[in-house]
Amino acid sequence: MVYRNAPQQHLSLYQFLLLAGRRIKPLQQVHAQIILSGKTSSLPLLTKLITSACAAEAIIYTRQLLFSIPNPDSFLFSSLIKTSTKHNYPVDSLIFYRHMLVCNAEWSNHAFTAVIKACANLSALGLGRIIHCHVIVSGYGVDLFVQAALVSFYSKCNELGVAQKVFDEMPQRTLVAWNSMISGYEQNGLADKAITLFYKMRDSGVEFDSVTLVSVLSACSQLGDLSLGCWIHEYIRSNLHVNTTIATSLINMYGRCGDVIKAREVFNSLNQQNVVTWTSMISTYGMNGYGKKAMEIFHLMKLHGPPPNSITFIAVLSACAHGGLVSEGQLAYTSMIQDYKLVPKMEHHVSMVDMLGRAGLLNKAYQHIQDMNHVKPGAAIWTAMLGACKMHKNVNLGVIAADNLLAIEPQHPGHYVLISNIYAMAGQMDRVEMIRNVMIRKGLKKQVGYATIEVDHKTYLFTMGDKSHPETVAIYRYLDELMERCREVGYTPASESVMHELEEEERVYALRYHSEKIALAFGLLKTGHGSIIRIVKNLRVCEDCHIAIKFISVVTKRKIVVRDKLRFHHFENGICSCLDYW
DNA sequence: ATAGGGTTAG
Structure with missing residues (x-):
């Protein structure tokens, strides 16, 4: 409690910390000042310092700092765990959690929610289960915040049954818990369950918010449930402020329900577009086969919008692939690398191969695969190539694609039909027979349409x-x-x-x-x-x-x-x- | 004086 005796001194150091913000050099200078003025036991100062260092993404310095602090308290630990989770250092979050255990610091719901979220980000089911045990032993099993975090954690680990159980056992279901459960179903592709739960939420009189609706709109997109989507749009119009997140969900919902005109209306009604809304609009047109419209929007974006990012280019290239716009796609690809300094990733390559392949430029598509630097062609690349070979009846390249695909994903049931079709086309009936036998042996069936x-x-x-x-x-x-x-x-x-x-x-x-x-x-x-x-x-x-x-x-x-x-x-x-x- | 659970594009 030394700091209470000399508030002036500490106030200025604290102000220096505030001034330093997230810049690492100034933070280290204040750190030196703290040591020089002998305030190394002032936990509020050190907490601010260490969370700033973590937020500045100087993670090694952050670790060193923690191990230099003699008696970190519960508050410092939970702040640090929270910040490290937030800035995407989930492993460090777990390391700090373990250190907290070693130091025997008192637990808090803040520390637990953050470390559970770290496990969720890592999909670390086993670790999360252990922490869940720790939660119960420490008496935090009844905490509503911790329970909501657990619902979200189990959902992200695809353990929806357990998530539902935690949710069902909550004495009081908070808005956040409902949202976690609904988004859990939606993210796991169980859109109908998400929607059923939403109706239940509405009937039980819990007020929902825009976060709930973002998840439900995604569920509507999955199912093509345009009527619920429209109902939500009406509800939003009369009850909620339309922020960019909810607008993006609406554009996406209309786009994926095939109502391009409504999607565009939402897009036009926005006062402020960001890179996400622009990208959604491009992908809506692309997905619906309106390649020219997609390129029009892309052009407008380059004139009036924020710089396109890597995902924008996936939407653009995919729109070109589905719209048969080969030269436009090739120009966009070059521009992405030269003008925007973006490194093409697997998805960009898939769209390029898809685009060239569909257009019948099979040799160019194959050349593109061979020219991919530093990226090993994944299954999606060979699937695109194989599909194009089948479409244009090119047996030689088709067999090459099939061989590569089989080598990468020998177990994938979705590939077998396409692969056996190409072998059949090549007259390699022994291989057709082999694939068929593999399918039967592994019990793989064609997906039911x-x-x-x-x-x-x-x-x-x-x-x-x-x-x-x-x-x-x-x-x-x-x-x-x-x-x-x-x-x-x-x-x-x-x-x-x-x-x-x-x-x-x-x-x-x-x-x-x-x-x-x-x-x-x-x-x-x-x-x-x-x-x-x-x-x-x-x-x-x-x-x-x-x-x-x-x-x-x-x-x-x-x-x-x-x-x-x-x-x-x-x-x-x-x-x-x-x-x-x- | 110290931080703050859930959601957003292909």
Whole structure:
């Protein structure tokens, strides 16, 4: 308690600390002053010094400082753990936690929440479990802050069951706990559970905030749930201030639900755009196949917006890949490196290979892979290459891509169909057989395709050849009739896109009753003439369905929007926004 | 005098 006797002296040292801010040299000068004036036991001073050093990201100096302090107290430890977690030094956060244990300092909910968050950032499930035990033994198991941190931690470690259990056992569920649980489901791809929980939250009378809605909007994007998304937009308009975060979520939601016009409206309504809102708008256009529009926005951004970052260029290159804008994409790629000094990462290379490959420039795509400096081509690169080889029927390069893909991810079930297709094309039936055997041996099945459609605020799900719907007979009869009308105006089934091992008869059946066709027939039967049909498909839409839907848009005179695994297809008058380029 | 749990783009 020495410092109470000489407040003047300390005040000036403290002011020096404030002046030093996060600059490391001035901080070290004040440190010297502290030593010279003999105030090395003033914990408030040392706490400010050490957290400033940590915030200045001088982590080695921070560690040295801690070990030079004779009796750090609980406050110093929890501040330090908090700051190190916040500045992305989770390992140091754990080291400080251990040091806190050794020093036998008193625990606090602040120290626990921070160290749990550090474990969450590391996805360190085992360590987090141990700390959870420590929490309970220290009597902090009942603390609402610590419980919320645990919910978030278990969610980030994909342990949603445990997260839910901690959440359920909370005597009082705080807003933050609800938000953690909802975002936990959303981040783990369980969008329907996130939405169910949101309704529960609303019904239990807990006030939600913009953080809740950001997660729920993401869940809407995943499911293509445009009606809940619109409801949230209305709610925000009348109750909340639209900040850039929530605006980004709205743009993204509309974009991923295929409503480009609404996305643009939100974008235009913003007073202040940042790099994230610009990037979202570019990627919305790109994802929906409007490559030219995406480039228009990119151009506006370069004129009036902040400098594009690495993620902006992923959006730009991907828009070029999906829009067939090869020379524009190549220019953007060069500009990224030369004008913006950004180093291309794996995702940029994937988009480049995708872009060149789709355009049929297979040798250039292969050359790009070989020219990648310091980056080892990952599975995504070879998948893009393989897809392009299949599209343009280049067997030689296709086999090279397939071999590389098999070498990198031999276990991945999603690759087998594509790989065996290319070997079949190359006439290497022994390898086709081998791949098939591997699939059977490992119990790997083709991912089950399904399509969903929303009618009267209710979502219906169909799988291939689905007969579970009570009106199945009517749906199939209508679908058959529809396909007959399409045939009359020139449609012929493209059966080669079905997996080769099916018998011919099965192929035709499989094509005719693909989930997206059933969902589409159901939607056309159930909705009025002017409305847009919106379908979400979990896999990529197949070639035959793509052709068929173009014809269906003609014979029914309807607008049809299909979101597949990668992008959107807007069908109207026999034309798709992807220009058959996907 | 010392810090402050959850959320944001491909």
